[in-house]
Amino acid sequence: MAAIVALLAAVTLFGAYGWQPAAVDGYRSPYEGSYLDTSLARFHYSKTGSGSPVVLVAGGAQWLYSYRDTIPALARDHTVYAVDLPGQGYTTVKGDFAYDIPAMARALGAFLDAAGLSTVSLVGHSWGGAWSLYYAEQNPDRVDRLALLDSPGLDKPLASQTALFSIPVVGELAVKLMGRADFEKSLRTAFAHQDRVTPEVVDVTWHWMSRPDRREAFVQLVRTQDYTATDAGLTRLRARTLVIWGQADQWLPASYAEEYGRRIPAATVHVVPGAGHNVHEDAPEQVNPLLAAFLKR
Template sequence: MQIDFTPDPRLYPFQSRWFDGSRGRLHYLDEGDGPPILLCHGNPTWSFLYRDIIVALRDRFRCIAPDYLGFGLSERPAGFGYKIDEHAQVVGEFVDHLGLDGYLTMGQDWGGPISMAVAVERAERVRGVVLGNTWFWPADTFSTKAFSRVMSSPPMQYAVLHRNFFVERLIPAGTRDRPSAAVMEHYRAVQPSAEARKGVAEMPKQILAAHPLLARLAREVPAKLGAKPALFVWGMKDFAFRPGPTLPRMRTAFPDHVVVELPDAKHFIQEDAPDRISAAIIERFG
C-alpha cells in the first residue's frame, strides 16, 4: 500500500526521495551539505516532524530523515510486521545504502531505540549522538508498562486503527500549543485508513514486546557508543519521558554529554522547540 498525499511545499519545502529496500519502499529526505545527521522519528509521526529543524540545519549539515515503513509517505508492505527490530533492520540497510560515515544520529520517542539499534551495529561510523524524550532500555516503570498494556487492548487498538487515536489525541496532548489545522492535516493525511495505521498500532505493543532488543541496547549502547559526544535536548513537560527518571540514565550512558532543557516543551519537542534544538546541535556539533 502506497500513500497518495502531496505535502504542502510551504510547510515541507523538500524533495521526496525513495529507497527500494529488501522489505519495501522507504520515503526519505536528503537535504543540505556538510556532516550527515540522521533524524529518526517516533510514533505516530514521520519526517514532517523534523521540517523546521531541517530548514535550520541544512546550510551546515546534510539532513537525512527517513519515514519508517508504515509511516509517512513510505510503503505499507504486505507481510511486514512493524516490529522495532524490523524497523531498525530497514533503517540500517538504508544507512548502508547511503554509505553514511562520520554521521550524527538523532532520535526522539521510538526514534531513540531505532537509531541506537542502527548505531551500535555501526559504531565506528557514528560521530555523535543526539537524543530527546526517548529511551533505550526495557520498560521499567508502572506508567510505561500500563500505557503499553492499555494501548494494546482491543478497545484501544480499535481506537488507534479506526479513530486515528494517536494522531487525533496524542499529538495535541504532546505539544505545548495545539498544532495548526494545516500541520494536523499533514499528520492525519498519511494515516488515511486502518490498513495504513498498522505500524502506529504496533508500536505501543512493542514497548513490552521489544524487551529482548531493549535489554540488548541497555548493555550495548554504553559499551559501544558511550564514548561518543552526546547531546540531550529534553522537553521538561513531557508526560511520557519525564526528565527525573530518564535523564540520569542518559548521563550515565554517555559521560561526554551536554543537556539542553526545553522548559516549556512537551513530548513532541520538534514541534515545540525546533529553534532551540537546532541551535543546540550547531553549538555542540557544528
C-alpha cells in the same frame, strides 16, 4: 443469552480484525519528497543542504515533516537526510516486517546503505531515538554522533498514552475507531505550546496515519518496543551523545534524561524548560542551536 454473547463477540472480533476504516482521500502533502527502493522497503526521504551527513528519524505516529524546523537549521552545515522508517509517512514495506527495535534498526541500516552513507550523525525523536540508539549500539563504526530527543530506551514502563493499544482486540478496535479529532487530542499532549498544533500539523500526519496499514503498523510498534537491549548497551555506546528533553514532557519524564546522562559515557544533557514531548517542534528556537552546535565538526 449465549447467542447474544456469541453475536457480540463475533461483531467485536470482526471490528478488530476484519473491518477496515476508510483513509483520508483527496489530500497530498507538500512535504512528500523522494524515494529509495531496497529489498526491504521503498523509503520516503528528503535530502537538504551540503556537508557531513546527518540523518533525522521521527518518532511514533510521526514522519519527516516533524523536522520541518530542524532541517533548514542543520542544512547550513550538513547534508540533512530525513527518512520515514517502516510504519511512518510514505515509506512502504515489502513483505512481512517485524516492527520490533532490531527490525527498525535494520531498516535504518538498509536506508543508509541505499543512500551510500557509511558514517553518519543520527538525530532521533521518541521511538525514532530508541531505534537510532540501538543502531548506534550495534554499529559503532557507522555512527559518530547521536542526538536523542525525548527518547525511550531505558528498561522502564512504556508511556501510559499507548497502553490501550497494547491490549489484544481492544488495541485493534481503538486504532481503527480513531478519528482526526482523537489523533489531534493525543498529539496535543506532546506539546506544551498548544498554538503550535495548527490544522496543518494535524492534517499532514493524519492523512497517512488514517490508512489501514499505518494503523496496523502502529499497534504492532506499540507491542514490540522492548528496551531491554538498548538499556543494556548504554554504557558501551561509543558515539558522542546529546540528550535533549522537554521539561514538560507528559509522555516520558525528564528524569529519564538525567539517567541517560549518568549512564551514557560523556553524554551531554539539556532539559528545555516549558517544552513537551515533541521538543524539537515545541521549542525549535531552543533545540536547533543545541543540535547545530553538537553536530558541528
